[in-house]
Amino acid sequence: MTIALALEQLLNGIQLGVMLFLMAAGLTLIFGVMGLINLAHGSLYMVGAFACATVAAWTGSFWLGLIASLACAAAAGAIVELAVIRRLYDRDHLDQVLATFALILIFSEGTRWLFGDFPLYLDIPPLLQGIVNLPGDASYPVYRLAIIAVGALIALGLYLLIGKTRLGMRIRAGESDREMIGALGVDIRTLYTLVFALGSALAGLAGALVGALQSVQVGMGEPVLILAFVVIVIGGIGSIKGALYGALLVGVTDTLGRFLLPQLLALFVDPSQAGMIGGAMASMLIYVVMAVILAVKPRGLFPPAHA
Amino acid sequence: MKTMLAAATMALSLGASGLVMAEPLKIGMITTLSGGGAGLGVDTRDGFMLAIKQSGNKDITVVTEDDAQKPELAVQIADKMIQSDNVDVLTGIVWSNLLMAVVPGAVAQGKFYVSTNAAPAALAGQGCNKLYFNAAYQNDNLHEAMGEYANKTNKKMFILAPNYPAGKDSLTGFKRYYKGELAGEVYTKVGQTDYAAEIAQMRASGADGIFVFLPGGMGIAFMKQFAQSGVKIPVMGPGFSFSQDVLPAIGDAALGAKASGQWAPDFDTEVSKKFTADFQKEYNRLPSIYAVQAYDAAQLIVSAAGKASVKDADAFRNELLKADIQSPRGNFKFNTNQHPIQDIYLTEVVKKDGVLTNKTVEKIFTDHGDAYAKDCKI
Numbered sequence: 001m002t003i004a005l006a007l008e009q010l011l012n013g014i015q016l017g018v019m020l021f022l023m024a025a026g027l028t029l030i031f032g033v034m035g036l037i038n039l040a041h042g043s044l045y046m047v048g049a050f051a052c053a054t055v056a057a058w059t060g061s062f063w064l065g066l067i068a069s070l071a072c073a074a075a076a077g078a079i080v081e082l083a084v085i086r087r088l089y090d091r092d093h094l095d096q097v098l099a100t101f102a103l104i105l106i107f108s109e110g111t112r113w114l115f116g117d118f119p120l121y122l123d124i125p126p127l128l129q130g131i132v133n134l135p136g137d138a139s140y141p142v143y144r145l146a147i148i149a150v151g152a153l154i155a156l157g158l159y160l161l162i163g164k165t166r167l168g169m170r171i172r173a174g175e176s177d178r179e180m181i182g183a184l185g186v187d188i189r190t191l192y193t194l195v196f197a198l199g200s201a202l203a204g205l206a207g208a209l210v211g212a213l214q215s216v217q218v219g220m221g222e223p224v225l226i227l228a229f230v231v232i233v234i235g236g237i238g239s240i241k242g243a244l245y246g247a248l249l250v251g252v253t254d255t256l257g258r259f260l261l262p263q264l265l266a267l268f269v270d271p272s273q274a275g276m277i278g279g280a281m282a283s284m285l286i287y288v289v290m291a292v293i294l295a296v297k298p299r300g301l302f303p304p305a306h307a
Numbered sequence: 308m309k310t311m312l313a314a315a316t317m318a319l320s321l322g323a324s325g326l327v328m329a330e331p332l333k334i335g336m337i338t339t340l341s342g343g344g345a346g347l348g349v350d351t352r353d354g355f356m357l358a359i360k361q362s363g364n365k366d367i368t369v370v371t372e373d374d375a376q377k378p379e380l381a382v383q384i385a386d387k388m389i390q391s392d393n394v395d396v397l398t399g400i401v402w403s404n405l406l407m408a409v410v411p412g413a414v415a416q417g418k419f420y421v422s423t424n425a426a427p428a429a430l431a432g433q434g435c436n437k438l439y440f441n442a443a444y445q446n447d448n449l450h451e452a453m454g455e456y457a458n459k460t461n462k463k464m465f466i467l468a469p470n471y472p473a474g475k476d477s478l479t480g481f482k483r484y485y486k487g488e489l490a491g492e493v494y495t496k497v498g499q500t501d502y503a504a505e506i507a508q509m510r511a512s513g514a515d516g517i518f519v520f521l522p523g524g525m526g527i528a529f530m531k532q533f534a535q536s537g538v539k540i541p542v543m544g545p546g547f548s549f550s551q552d553v554l555p556a557i558g559d560a561a562l563g564a565k566a567s568g569q570w571a572p573d574f575d576t577e578v579s580k581k582f583t584a585d586f587q588k589e590y591n592r593l594p595s596i597y598a599v600q601a602y603d604a605a606q607l608i609v610s611a612a613g614k615a616s617v618k619d620a621d622a623f624r625n626e627l628l629k630a631d632i633q634s635p636r637g638n639f640k641f642n643t644n645q646h647p648i649q650d651i652y653l654t655e656v657v658k659k660d661g662v663l664t665n666k667t668v669e670k671i672f673t674d675h676g677d678a679y680a681k682d683c684k685i
Contacts, residue, residue, distance in 0.1 A: 005511040012503040108341070117345040119524060121556045124535060131537035139510075141535045144503065213535075214500045214528040215556050219342040223498065255504045262493065271492055272478070279470045279494035 004138035009259050010252065015144045017251025018151025022206035023228035024235070024243040025158060026199025032238030032304060033174045033195050036085060037093050039100040041203055041228065042221025043107035048073040048204025049211035049220060050111060053120040062125035066208050073204020074197040081196040086189070104222070112218045119215035122208075147209050154202065155244050162240060171195060175238060175304060230286055234293050236300030245301060250286050257285035332367045332612045335394035337384050337409065338423075339401050340373035343498060343524030346552035347401045347597050348373070351423050353590050354598030355399065358605035361585070367612060370394065376401075376498075378408040385409045389416055395617040396421060398604055401522075401597070403427040403446060403473035404497075414438040417620065421608055421627070423601040426646060427472040428479070432679030435644045438620065440627055442604035444569060445646045445677035446473050447480025449545035452567035452651040452671040453518055454484030457543065461516035463490045465509050465540070468520040470494040477520040477545065483678065490514035495525075502529045506536045514540055522547040527556040534560030541565075546665070549656050551595035554663040561656045561663060569647075570599045570636045571654045571665040579635040593664060599635050606632040642676045644683035651675050 027041050051072035056065030080103060088096045128143045162168035170191055173181040182188040207221065214220070231250050235242025262271075262278030269277070293301065336355065339348035352371055359367060370392055374381040381400060388394045396419040400406045406425035413420050414436045422441040430436070431445045457464055466481055466489065468474035474494060482489075490512040493505055509517055517540050521529050526548045533542065546568030549561050572583050572593050582602065586594040594602075611617075611626035630640050642648050651672040654665040 002511060005507055008507040008510070009504055012507060015503065016501060112341065117340060117349050118552070119343075119346065119527060119556050121527075121558060123558070129535070131535075139537060141537065143535060210500075213532055215343070215524050215531075217343055217524055218345070220500070223500070258495075259504045259508060271489070272482075275492045275494045276470060276475065279496065283496045 003136040004134075007134060007136055007138045008140060009255055011140055011144070011148070013252030013255035014248060015148050015251070016255055017248035018148050019206055019210055019247075020224070020227055020231050020251055021151055021244050021247035022154060022202050022209075023224055024231040024247050025154070025240055026202040027228050028232040028235070028238055028240060028243045029171070029195055030199045031232070032240075033171055034085075034089055034192055035178075036088060037096045037100065038085070038199075039097060039225065040080065040103035040107065041199070042225030043104050044073045044077055044200040044203040045207035045221040045224060046107065046111060046218065047076045047200075048207030049122070049216045050115060050120065050207075051204065052208035052211055053122040053216040054115075056122055057120070062123070062212070065122070066205070069204045069208035070201045073207070074201035076204075077200025078193055078197040080200075081193050085196060086192070089192075108218050115218075117218070119217040120211075122211045122216055124212045143212065150205075150209065154205075158240055167191075167194070227286070230290050232300075234290050234300055236303040238304040239300070239302045242300055242302035249289070253289050254282070254286050257282040261285070330366065330612075330616045330618070332396065332608070332617050333392065333394045334367065334369045334608060335385070335388035335392060335397045336369055336371040336399035337374050337381050337388070337397065337405075338371065338399035339376045340371075341375050343500075344376045344401060344522070347424070347523050347595075348399070350552050350595045350597040351399055351401060351601040354586070354594060354601035355423065355605040357586060357589055357598075358602045358609065360589075362605075362609040364609055364612065367609065371399070374400070374405060376405070378405050381405040382408050382412070385413055389413065389418055395419065396608055398608070399423055399601070400425055402471070403476070404471045406430070407472060410436075410439055419617070419620075419623070419627075421604045423604045424597055425473065426476075428476050428679055429472065431644050431646055431677055432682035433684075435679075435683035435685055437624055437645075437685050439645065440607070440641070441646045442607055443600040443647070444649070445679065446476035447483065448651060448675060448677060449547070449567045449569075450477045450480035450518075450520060451484045452653070452675070453543055453545060453565075454481040455671055456565065456567065456653055457481075457485050457516060457518065458487065461487055463488045463514050464516045464518055465489075465491040465493075465512050465514035466518045467491075467493045467495065467505060469497045469499070469525060471497045473522075474520060481518055495521075497525075499525060500528045502532050503536075505529075506533055506538060509540060510536070510538045516540060517542045519544045519548055523553065527553050530557040530560050530564075546571075546596045546654065549654075549665065550597065551593045551664065552597065554656065554665075557663075559658075559663070562658065564656045565668075566654050566656070566665065567651055567671060568596055568654050568665065569649050569651055570596060571652065571667045573659075573664070573666050574635060574637070576635070576637055578633045579637075582635040593662065603632060603634050603636070603639065606634070638674065642680045644677070644680040644685070646677055646680065648674050648676045 048069035052065035052069035055068035124143045131139045231246040235246030261282045262275045265274035265278045372384045398421045403425040426441045426446045468477040543565040549566045610631045615622035615626045653668040657666045
């Protein structure tokens with residue numbers, strides 16, 4: 001194994017982690033502030049991807065598509081919060097899971113009804129096409145580097161928003177004691193809608209960014225949603241910092257596992273068998289990591305102090 | 308006068324019953340109509356229904372359900388179709404892992420299964436069954452053809468497939484004919500959408516060619532990411548990796564890719580031209596290989612239903628075995644294990660009138676069967 005390959009795989013892991021962070025940040029924010037388990041978060045990811053692909057196809061501009069994905073996902077999130085989610089805050093988690101699962105079905109069928117069964121395609125903007133050369137004779141696609149950069153910016157932005165602004169103060173207050181900040185005269189309903197729209201916009205952005213790498217299709221959100229749940233459980237539910245570290249851990253573990261496990265096994269069995277068994281083991285690896293972390297730290301790596 | 312009328316009526320009714328066995332036949336189609344594999348299922352359904360429609364046989368009814376590419380759901384649907392819908396023939400499953408979950412149970416309950424696509428090795432050799440027919444191929448076939456072709460062009464191949472029965476059959480088939488060196492052999496998770504880690508391995512492997520079997524959305528994702536990665540190694544694969552259902556989404560990244568198939572839209576035969584035109588007229592898009600396979604499966608069932616009652620399993624089976632159909636593929640007959648013997652071609656992705664499609668280049672195998680037929684004792 002060369003340095004170049006190792007570097008490239010590490011970047012791949014970070015890129016996957018950053019993408020998961022965009023999903024997990026919204027999920028954990030919504031859970032932290034409102035105590036709501038939102039299974040429909042993957043649907044908002046899909047909404048973002050479809051919005052970006054549609055607008056990009058109409059206008060020929062990926063950037064307009066990206067703006068549309070943020071706007072559409074945020075709007076869809078706000079509408080869903082006002083129409084459905086608002087009624088669920090006082091119910092127990094099972095009711096929330098049932099209702100948001102129903103939302104997944106509605107979003108999926110609705111999207112299929114609008115766009116059909118065939119995947120849409122979304123191309124990378126010319127500005128971000130191509131590859132860059134990295135030290136050690138490695139090279140890496142510009143677009144994936146851009147995703148890493150966007151993720152880092154969002155992480156910084158969220159840190160500033162939550163740590164340094166009035167809105168962030170209210171969000172933190174909401175996490176600590178919901179009833180109290182309501183009693184202090186903060187418009188908690190608007191705050192909830194805002195947080196939900198913010199989380200949705202992040203999911204939509206992730207969907208749009210990934211849409212250009214993969215295909216934009218119905219049901220694309222659910223596999224990512226499962227990983228995002230793993231991330232927030234590892235990171236500590238409700239913690240943005242935990243979501244960031246959890247996402248990077250999952251991203252790097254998954255990528256390196258897929259790459260190294262078969263090679264490791266090939267030392268003992270023949271390469272074909274090693275590929276098969278290693279591949280199967282690699283897909284379990286992040287769950288093993290999650291189990292180990294939960295055994296040592298049952299509330300995740302960075303549990304919120306108050307919870 | 309009365310006697311004459313009576314005689315005429317009798318003659319008519321006799322004649323009618325002698326002409327067609329107006330016996331109703333119910334077909335249960337289980338296929339993937341949602342999720343990343345939906346394109347394959349939609350083409351399967353549409354190709355199948357085109358043949359049923361063209362047959363004009365009003366005694367055949369088809370019930371269709373979506374398996375969402377989930378084995379447990381496919382089993383549930385099959386049970387429901389057999390027990391409460393009383394279907395006679397099952398068909399339509401795209402994925403080998405779903406097929407393996409459904410077929411053993413279905414044939415044990417005395418139902419015919421005519422596969423439109425999936426053809427795992429386990430059901431072609433010792434596990435073959437009188438009631439199980441495959442109208443598409445045996446899973447290994449198209450991969451064997453690419454292995455044979457790669458012998459001419461490549462010395463060091465990197466091969467990749469998803470980790471499920473058809474993926475294993477794929478790489479086994481490729482290796483059965485390919486004699487060169489392997490730069491790597493990787494199995495990915497079914498439904499995986501990010502191939503960055505695998506592409507990095509390809510770049511570092513020093514391979515002079517890459518063989519990928521990634522049907523449906525997996526292939527779209529892989530090809531797009533491969534094109535973006537700047538890796539310049541030529542990619543080849545079985546027809547599924549570049550079939551008509553995924554080409555528009557992959558885009559120009561697929562241009563020049565070599566693949567193998569039993570059929571391509573440019574086939575220069577009357578039957579194929581008519582099929583392609585009819586399909587385009589009906590659905591306003593080019594048919595994929597899945598559509599052809601399903602079209603032939605439906606033709607097979609229709610032809611057998613015209614001559615024997617499905618209630619008489621032996622007679623119905625014998626009629627199916629005759630493969631008395633006009634396939635767009637050209638030569639088509641059944642092997643002893645009820646899988647096809649057919650020609651396999653090399654195709655290349657080209658742009659024709661602004662539409663990406665597959666062009667036939669040369670024939671790789673003539674009258675190609677499969678490696679498992681000798682183990683099938685029926």
